[in-house]
Amino acid sequence: MSLTVADVDEAELLRRIFAVLAQHNNVQSDAIVLGAGDDSAVIAAPDRSFTVSTDVLVENQHFRTAWSTGYDVGWRAAMQNLADAAAMGARPTAIVAALVLPGATTVAWVEDFARGIAQASTCHNVAVAGGDLATGDAIVVSVTVFGDLEGEPAVTRKGARVGDAVAVAGQVGWSAAGFAALSAGVATSADQTTSADQAARAPAVTSAASRHGATTSADALDATIGRFRRPEPAITAGVQARSRATAMMDISDGLVCDAARIAQASSVVIDLVDPITSLAEDANVLGLVAEALGLTREQRTQQVREWLLAGGEDHGMLATFSPELVPDGFRAIGTVKAADTDNGVEPGVYLESQPYAGNSGWDHFRR
Amino acid sequence: MSLTVADVDEAELLRRIFAVLAQHNNVQSDAIVLGAGDDSAVIAAPDRSFTVSTDVLVENQHFRTAWSTGYDVGWRAAMQNLADAAAMGARPTAIVAALVLPGATTVAWVEDFARGIAQASTCHNVAVAGGDLATGDAIVVSVTVFGDLEGEPAVTRKGARVGDAVAVAGQVGWSAAGFAALSAGVATSADQTTSADQAARAPAVTSAASRHGATTSADALDATIGRFRRPEPAITAGVQARSRATAMMDISDGLVCDAARIAQASSVVIDLVDPITSLAEDANVLGLVAEALGLTREQRTQQVREWLLAGGEDHGMLATFSPELVPDGFRAIGTVKAADTDNGVEPGVYLESQPYAGNSGWDHFRR
Incomplete structure (x- = not known):
């Protein structure tokens, strides 16, 4: 039998997730002023502003565990959020993730998820800055991404000009x-x-x-x-x-x-x-x-x-x-x-x- | 029969949520540089950094609809996140919310939720800056809060001194x-x-x-x-x-x-x-x-x-x-x-x- 989320307490699950993140979250970034482990993380915003976008992925609505590994789901959750930052012209700097897990989810799936979200983030020099865990009847992944406009205005949907x-x-x-x-x-x-x-x-x-x-x-x-x-x-x-x-x-x-x-x-x-x-x-x-x-x-x-x-x-x-x-x-x-x-x-x-x-x-x- | 989420499309549901937010989100704040409606919102961070915390609430784990109205759930989701910012010593400035809704959820519940999250935020001059909607088998609320340390260091859990x-x-x-x-x-x-x-x-x-x-x-x-x-x-x-x-x-x-x-x-x-x-x-x-x-x-x-x-x-x-x-x-x-x-x-x-x-x-x- 594979170890499931119901077999370990939250502290143990967090310990395993942090271990994966520490191994894979190889970001050369000064975006994280204060990382996970307190009430909040502190993220740098050199521009005196930041972009923010949030996306939620629900099992059987946005992904199926039969078709996607934990790694795939973590990868997708990160990437589609990073795309929201980039779509404003912002360099993504950090993400936070909230994860709802049924008790029967294997711990290996969760570790694989953490690996996916960390590696997708690392590809773009983005740090995983914190998160939250809860239990529920289906897997729900909610990711929020922050971006830095580096002194330039955000690119919105409003500015298309005739002739462009x-x-x-x-x-x-x-x-x-x-x-x-x-x-x-x-x-x-x-x-x-x-x-x-x-x-x-x-x-x-x-x-x-x-x-x-x-x-x-x-x-x-x-x-x-x-x-x-x-x-x-x-x-x-x-x-x-x-x-x-x-x-x-x-x-x-x-x-x-x-x-x-x-x-x-x-x-x-x-x-x-x-x-x-x-x-x-x-x-x-x-x-x-x-x-x-x-x-x-x-x-x-x-x-x-x-x-x-x-x-x-x-x-x-x-x-x-x-x-x-x-x-x-x-x-x-x-x-x-x-x-x-x-x-x-x-x-x-x-x-x-x-x-x-x-x-x-x-x-x-x-x- | 009450109108349910399954009866309206996402655009209509968003329109109703925005109408509630516009009515109740009376914030005297310059935290929102660019509001909802694009790929990302843009939030002011005058301090060149910001605190961030994310929390997820799951129906029947963190609340029961029999005991709490939509307003109550929205209120709690906002308040417990604002508390995470304040617990670092940060003035909360803005929140984003992702919401997973079963199709049978009444539209009135969702509007009531929006009213609760908006009013709780307004109490502390915090703006609701954006969000995401999805469908699922249980209500899941994921809120992410941003705070401004106004030039002072974050108060962590580490600094307690003997004699305090x-x-x-x-x-x-x-x-x-x-x-x-x-x-x-x-x-x-x-x-x-x-x-x-x-x-x-x-x-x-x-x-x-x-x-x-x-x-x-x-x-x-x-x-x-x-x-x-x-x-x-x-x-x-x-x-x-x-x-x-x-x-x-x-x-x-x-x-x-x-x-x-x-x-x-x-x-x-x-x-x-x-x-x-x-x-x-x-x-x-x-x-x-x-x-x-x-x-x-x-x-x-x-x-x-x-x-x-x-x-x-x-x-x-x-x-x-x-x-x-x-x-x-x-x-x-x-x-x-x-x-x-x-x-x-x-x-x-x-x-x-x-x-x-x-x-x-x-x-x-x-x-």
């Missing part, structure tokens, strides 16, 4: 494709083991696939399922775009849905190029996944377009820039145009100059 | 007594209604009882049950004690348990006076509750002492000071003495110069 280029950094649609593959019961080479060793190796596999482009369906499945389990948001690109972007956010709920939020906040139209063209590298990988799922050529194109336009949770950066200022690492996918409410052109998303799927986006799209 | 006075601010044992009364099925005048009007009125009732001292068992029941539902931690006293306290924390898990944490962190002995004497005002109110519960005179004294020593969740401030510097609002309850490990005097809590209940405290006390 619309661009994304990071992969688009991979998480949705990986989810679809898992839902279809496709096995991958990564499914055979879920140990910490495997967890540590897998990012290298998916990074290689993403760098060089997947060339086989098997590679594409590995890469997209890896990204679903362990997203790698375009955090550095977001922070670096701070001084150029007129508006920015991360893609949580799908490109069209989130672009519509910028369009609404900025009172503009965002006219997207067909993403099969503008995001051809992603389309190639996603096409291989669609092929592996047995779709016909025609179905594939439609499915790939849907993943690109409606797939969320890659947490790529979606931003608007003066066309001559689109930074390296961003791909132009459309342009900002004027809304003209008097003539029926409401703020929202267009695709190839046609109003897109009704109103303001994709909210009710089947996902 | 040990003192508390705020009520002690009331929440535990109120919980015991509810557990015993005692009805109070406040139980008849749970509307927002009642929620708004009830604090005045309990405040009056606490100011003037409850003189009847009915008053004492109302007051302690009111405090269980809606604690009023000694937040202002904690912030004001910042420059004098050598160590401080809030009493979450009971006086002895938490005093043991200061004793351990500071490597000292904390020798408590019998709290029946040092906390006589509280003992009087708790005695009336014990009487209402039908305990004999002898049982009452024992029960009251137990509530005082082991009752948590009032979130009073427990601090150590040079004896001549104990601030107004704090009551001296003991002294800091030297540990002497060579002679068997381990850091921990003593009561009237006798080692208390074994090791380092009260962790496994029946609560």
